[in-house]
Amino acid sequence: MIAPLHRPKRKNPILRTRLPLLPPWARSRAALGLTAAAALGRFELQVCAHCGSVQYPPREACHRCLSDQLQWREQSGAGELISSTTVYHSHDLFFRERVPWRLGLVRLDAGPTVIAHLHAGCAPAPCRVRVETRLDKSGQGVLLAFPIDEVSNMADDLQLREMTCDPKFRKVLVTDGKTAVGQAVVQALVAAGADLVWVGYAEPWKKFPGLAQIEALPQVTLIPLDLTDSRSVTQIAAEIGGRVDILINTAEVHRTHGIASRSGVEVARAEMDVNYFGLLRLAQEFGPAMRGRGADGQSSATAWVNLLSIYALNNYPPHGTFSASKAAALSLSQCLRAEMRSGGVRVINVFPGPIDDEWNQMLPPPKLGPDALAKALVKALKDGVEDIYPGDVAQEWFARWREDPKILEREVSA
Amino acid sequence: MSADLAAANSLITLAADLVSGRIRVVDLTQTLAPEFPQIALPPEFGQCWPFRIEEVSRYDERGPAWYWNNFSCGEHTGTHFDAPIHWVSGRDLPSNATDTVPVQHLIGAACVIDCSAQASADPDFLLTADHVRAWEAVHGRIPARAWVLMRTDWSKRTDPVAYQNYDETGQHTPGPATDVVRFLIDERDVTGFGSEAIGTDAGQGYHLKPPYPCHYFMHGSGRYGLQCLANLDQLPPTGAVIFCAPLKIKNGSGSPIRALALVPGSSGAAEPSQRVRGEA
Numbered sequence: 104m105i106a107p108l109h110r111p112k113r114k115n116p117i118l119r120t121r122l123p124l125l126p127p128w129a130r131s132r133a134a135l136g137l138t139a140a141a142a143l144g145r146f147e148l149q150v151c152a153h154c155g156s157v158q159y160p161p162r163e164a165c166h167r168c169l170s171d172q173l174q175w176r177e178q179s180g181a182g183e184l185i186s187s188t189t190v191y192h193s194h195d196l197f198f199r200e201r202v203p204w205r206l207g208l209v210r211l212d213a214g215p216t217v218i219a220h221l222h223a224g225c226a227p228a229p230c231r232v233r234v235e236t237r238l239d240k241s242g243q244g245v246l247l248a249f250p251i252d253e254v255s256n257m258a259d260d261l262q263l264r265e266m267t268c269d270p271k272f273r274k275v276l277v278t279d280g281k282t283a284v285g286q287a288v289v290q291a292l293v294a295a296g297a298d299l300v301w302v303g304y305a306e307p308w309k310k311f312p313g314l315a316q317i318e319a320l321p322q323v324t325l326i327p328l329d330l331t332d333s334r335s336v337t338q339i340a341a342e343i344g345g346r347v348d349i350l351i352n353t354a355e356v357h358r359t360h361g362i363a364s365r366s367g368v369e370v371a372r373a374e375m376d377v378n379y380f381g382l383l384r385l386a387q388e389f390g391p392a393m394r395g396r397g398a399d400g401q402s403s404a405t406a407w408v409n410l411l412s413i414y415a416l417n418n419y420p421p422h423g424t425f426s427a428s429k430a431a432a433l434s435l436s437q438c439l440r441a442e443m444r445s446g447g448v449r450v451i452n453v454f455p456g457p458i459d460d461e462w463n464q465m466l467p468p469p470k471l472g473p474d475a476l477a478k479a480l481v482k483a484l485k486d487g488v489e490d491i492y493p494g495d496v497a498q499e500w501f502a503r504w505r506e507d508p509k510i511l512e513r514e515v516s517a
Numbered sequence: 518m519s520a521d522l523a524a525a526n527s528l529i530t531l532a533a534d535l536v537s538g539r540i541r542v543v544d545l546t547q548t549l550a551p552e553f554p555q556i557a558l559p560p561e562f563g564q565c566w567p568f569r570i571e572e573v574s575r576y577d578e579r580g581p582a583w584y585w586n587n588f589s590c591g592e593h594t595g596t597h598f599d600a601p602i603h604w605v606s607g608r609d610l611p612s613n614a615t616d617t618v619p620v621q622h623l624i625g626a627a628c629v630i631d632c633s634a635q636a637s638a639d640p641d642f643l644l645t646a647d648h649v650r651a652w653e654a655v656h657g658r659i660p661a662r663a664w665v666l667m668r669t670d671w672s673k674r675t676d677p678v679a680y681q682n683y684d685e686t687g688q689h690t691p692g693p694a695t696d697v698v699r700f701l702i703d704e705r706d707v708t709g710f711g712s713e714a715i716g717t718d719a720g721q722g723y724h725l726k727p728p729y730p731c732h733y734f735m736h737g738s739g740r741y742g743l744q745c746l747a748n749l750d751q752l753p754p755t756g757a758v759i760f761c762a763p764l765k766i767k768n769g770s771g772s773p774i775r776a777l778a779l780v781p782g783s784s785g786a787a788e789p790s791q792r793v794r795g796e797a
Binding site: 332334335 | 551552554558563564567569570571572679680681682683684685786
């Protein structure tokens with residue numbers, strides 16, 4: 104039913120690269136609740152605390168009892184496709200380039216009837232469907248109806264692919280392949296069908312285990328990339344920046360010091376130099392080219408992934424300077440997200456809990472294995488979400504932080 | 518008075534020889550560049566910064582008519598000078614830092630011991646006192662307050678991987694054995710020791726007794742070290758004069774330098790001995 108995606112032909116170098124456009128992006132403050140949930144991969148609707156009715160579209164007050172006690176609650180998305188239509192003509196510049204485009208009306212079991220984008224696997228109305236949220240190219244939450252049962256080549260649906268960052272047939276840069284995490288990410292990308300993976304490695308004279316196995320993969324090209332060296336970043340961006348569809352920044356320096364446990368600022372500076380300034384150098388050099396290639400055919404530039412830390416949300420004092428550097432990176436990633444949005448390139452932040460590596464040796468389990476982290480990262484690309492919190496510790500911290508950041512701060516500093 | 522006159526005359530002659538090319542200046546310095554490797558310690562220790570450079574402006578909106586950069590590096594980045602205060606053994610000596618070392622020590626005669634064949638055969642080659650005695654049998658006794666430079670041609674390894682030469686047991690680069698360090702200090706009163714690799718000590722110098730003997734004894738007796746030297750193959754075994762002044766960093770342990778050597782002769786290609794003959 105859905106044609107499988109094929110490796111795209113090589114780009115015709117004498118044709119102008121199509122400029123990226125965005126779908127309509129304006130939303131009310133109330134409507135942004137849908138986007139906030141979609142950024143996490145959740146489908147939430149407003150539920151009235153007073154009368155219990157579920158409503159769509161989002162509003163400031165309950166459509167039935169006018170109460171303003173509205174809470175965003177997760178929805179199953181199950182419903183009935185009651186009608187569908189295919190748009191062949193649009194005055195909107197974004198959709199004009201993408202017609203035909205399928206839309207449908209879905210009556211949710213929870214009550215409201217919604218207009219949703221239709222996955223090509225959905226049978227003609229009437230039929231049962233499952234509505235989920237996705238982020239569109241403008242980064243706003245939209246509704247997409249899926250068939251109840253898995254169909255073949257599900258991820259290859261063209262409408263879905265406009266809302267996800269699937270690495271299949273894409274060219275990816277992993278900025279640091281020397282760590283176990285970097286190598287696991289490379290393996291996961293290759294397994295997910297990435298066409299080409301550039302893998303950065305700094306200080307080539309320091310031999311690290313595992314790099315040879317990565318280099319042996321036919322999709323992999325090792326490149327000398329040192330995020331502390333502006334000239335290195337500039338040079339590599341000049342060489343490959345115009346071809347990178349997905350950039351995954353796995354480079355980090357992690358030392359385990361608070362303020363009092365290490366005199367001087369050298370360790371903290373080394374963390375900042377990679378974790379914060381490294382991201383800034385990458386963003387300045389790779390950002391513009393990727394932003395300009397957001398609509399460059401089937402394998403356009405689509406995503407930028409930052410390996411942050413759950414400690415970016417709240418400082419973990421035993422790893423205090425590391426936490427601060429990741430908080431700085433989180434702040435910068437928000438700037439990057441704003442600047443990349445015009446190109447339709449998604450910025451995905453990964454907030455893992457403690458990774459099972461040498462720098463977390465003294466922390467008790469549960470710790471996140473590099474393979475589990477890599478899987479979660481590739482899943483985030485396929486789902487097209489903006490923020491993920493892989494692992495038990497990250498999930499728990501995130502829930503506590505959402506509930507009350509001040510309480511978490513006191514608990515962590517106890 | 519006549520001694521002063523003779524000195525004045527030798528400087529006048531030197532200046533004239535520099536202009537005429539009878540005395541040639543050889544650059545013993547590696548280019549400071551981000552890709553040049555720096556010494557690496559276990560990651561739990563503090564680290565020496567590599568050379569890094571950031572553009573301030575280049576005739577652009579950041580500065581319309583001028584080009585300049587900010588750079589950063591450690592005191593021990595690139596071709597550099599080690600002051601006695603660098604090592605714990607020299608911590609309490611007088612005049613032991615970059616701003617207080619006697620400047621008279623920073624220009625001096627160089628004895629160049631060619632170990633390039635041995636280093637080529639064995640990256641862990643250690644220079645011993647016997648090697649130096651054998652060298653002296655050919656070239657004469659090392660004079661007091663000379664610099665001894667260990668030529669290994671290691672600087673010709675332009676690939677940083679080959680230059681650093683790490684394996685799972687660490688770095689493998691040539692350097693001095695413990696006995697030669699003691700010999701040069703106690704019996705030859707050298708000013709300092711210079712090498713082409715990243716340290717004055719061998720890559721495996723940690724496993725010698727004491728660990729890093731060149732650092733330990735040279736600095737402990739107020740002598741200096743030069744590292745990452747280049748072009749030592751252009752120096753005669755004896756007869757060169759080197760300039761190796763560090764930046765005047767207050768209480769500094771070392772400094773990148775522009776190391777220069779004065780050598781007789783105008784032709785760089787010929788063997789030093791042939792050059793001397795050709796001049797005569």
